[in-house]
Amino acid sequence: SQQGEEDPQALSIQEGENATMNCSYKTSINNLQWYRQNSGRGLVHLILIRSNEREKHSGRLRVTLDTSKKSSSLLITASRAADTASYFCATDEDNDMRFGAGTRLTVKP
Amino acid sequence: DAGVTQSPTHLIKTRGQQVTLRCSPKSGHDTVSWYQQALGQGPQFIFQYYEEEERQRGNFPDRFSGHQFPNYSSELNVNALLLGDSALYLCASSLTDEKLFFGSGTQLSVL
Numbered sequence: 001s002q003q004g005e006e007d008p009q010a011l012s013i014q015e016g017e018n019a020t021m022n023c024s025y026k027t028s029i030n031n032l033q034w035y036r037q038n039s040g041r042g043l044v045h046l047i048l049i050r051s052n053e054r055e056k057h058s059g060r061l062r063v064t065l066d067t068s069k070k071s072s073s074l075l076i077t078a079s080r081a082a083d084t085a086s087y088f089c090a091t092d093e094d095n096d097m098r099f100g101a102g103t104r105l106t107v108k109p
Numbered sequence: 110d111a112g113v114t115q116s117p118t119h120l121i122k123t124r125g126q127q128v129t130l131r132c133s134p135k136s137g138h139d140t141v142s143w144y145q146q147a148l149g150q151g152p153q154f155i156f157q158y159y160e161e162e163e164r165q166r167g168n169f170p171d172r173f174s175g176h177q178f179p180n181y182s183s184e185l186n187v188n189a190l191l192l193g194d195s196a197l198y199l200c201a202s203s204l205t206d207e208k209l210f211f212g213s214g215t216q217l218s219v220l
Contacts, residue, residue, distance in 0.1 A: 035211075042213045043152070043209070048208060088151050096154055099153075
């Protein structure tokens with residue numbers, strides 16, 4: 001079963017704009033992670049935020065976590081065409097990671 | 110240092126056949142998880158292996174089975190293939206139960 005659910009399902013923006021993706025989950029978590037997938041191949045880990053953290057940065061990525069609302073957001077600033085990919089949130093559940101359906105981001109040059 | 114490697118990259122089978130997919134984890138990783146990803150969907154957790162034992166299992170039928178070897182490599186076996194088993198099968202390794210490192214996957218087509 002899926003734990004996280006991303007919103008929107010698809011997002012199309014121009015290069016240089018910011019992209020925001022949201023994730024909602026159902027049960028309590030120890031951490032929440034975001035992954036990126038290009039062209040249906042392997043996923044690449046982007047960032048991990050723990051349940052006692054509210055915000056985390058990594059380069060052009062900013063992740064927030066609101067455990068009271070069971071939600072997280074991923075912000076990509078100054079987007080590039082190379083950021084075009086699917087983005088998934090994942091939450092830990094019984095010692096394994098469960099993924100949402102993802103947000104398909106398209107960045108137009 | 111090689112990352113997670115999966116073989117084969119592509120596979121075509123017919124209904125009713127059996128298939129074995131293989132995964133070598135990232136060096137030093139002792140935990141292997143398998144995921145099924147249908148087109149346009151997120152990865153669905155199949156099961157996880159640690160110390161050669163199945164530690165966790167997702168909502169998949171017994172047709173899906175696996176194995177982990179002493180060198181931490183792993184196999185995923187699927188018996189009595191159905192059309193609906195067509196998907197990208199992803200292997201991920203980890204050292205703790207946190208950050209996952211994924212292979213490039215095996216694209217399975219069942220005809």
